[in-house]
Amino acid sequence: MRKNKLFPAFFMMLLIFSTAAWPDDAEDNYKNYCWQCHGMSGDGMGLNVQDMSVQPRDHTSAKAMGGRSDADLFKVIKEGGLAIDKSVLMPPWGDSLSDDEIHDLVKYLRKLCQCG
Amino acid sequence: MKYLLLFLGFTFASATLADDGMAILQKRCANCHDLSGPAAQSVQALWQRKGPDLFYAGSKYNREWLEKWLVKPRRIRPAGYHYIQHIKPGKKRDMIDAATLTPHPVLSSDKAEDVAEALMKLKAPAEMMGAAAFKGGSISVSFGEMVFDKFNGCMACHEIEPGYGGLSGPEVYTAAKRYQADYLVSFISSPQAWNPKTPMPNKHVAEPNIQKIVQYLQALAKENWDEKK
Incomplete structure (x- = not known):
């Protein structure tokens, strides 16, 4: 009897795990979402910069990144540039990334700039 | 009666076109395009997909455009489906690595019509x-x-x-x-x-x-x- 009761729950779990998006590691997320503007090396010279009115931040620069707190970086990734009075060209990634993934990305940025 | 026969004939012809189109899709397109869903659930899984998902094509594309494009495909994404796989470092910025881009296969107008018919039947979940x-x-x-x-x-x-x-x-x-x-x-x-x-x-x-x-x-x-x- 107990086995029969667990069976539907097991299938429900399978269904949930088969349809929910999985968390990705920071390096993969950086490639997928950030490279397009911030560049393959993170220097702000990405594929899209040619016709941009505001240049993306150089993530490898300790000078450009050192003044930003982890909380600011989290906020700008989640809510976009306007949330910290910066450019609309930096979009909000809150619907693409979980809070945990964004925290991981902040740590990844700190490695790129070797600051903070 | 005449109209009923005409209607049945049209329905049958449409079903046949879609059947032919689905056979082409399965044989020639399924290697690069997902035809059954769901969408990729991880970044790595997404990168494995060589072209856009088509399992909701009938809710996405305009049929007239599909038919024309399949006969004369032209690049829509300058840096390919996953830009990360087709760029290289440049002097001033990252550049498109054109050597890594491959053209989309060309279909005859008959096959394009069949494929478009089949694609339009693939509707998105509500x-x-x-x-x-x-x-x-x-x-x-x-x-x-x-x-x-x-x-x-x-x-x-x-x-x-x-x-x-x-x-x-x-x-x-x-x-x-x-x-x-x-x-x-x-x-x-x-x-x-x-x-x-x-x-x-x-x-x-x-x-x-x-x-x-x-x-x-x-x-x-x-x-x-x-x-x-």
């Missing part, structure tokens, strides 16, 4: 489309460009005319030719509902402005871009 709908109306290209670029920054990733705009996303100056207006409204309002790992962000554009963006895309699509290139 939860993907949501309640989004295009409400009609029009806008000037200049005002539309303000909404698209200045207010929302979409040009960062999309070309709004050949050679002008971002390169990681698909060109948008032909988007309204390619896509159904309701799909565009739905996708802009929640790209992740369609493709959880898409590099397109949800910018939480206000609904009236989403309508204006689709009006803008329709205005752009009226230009004869082939002639201007």
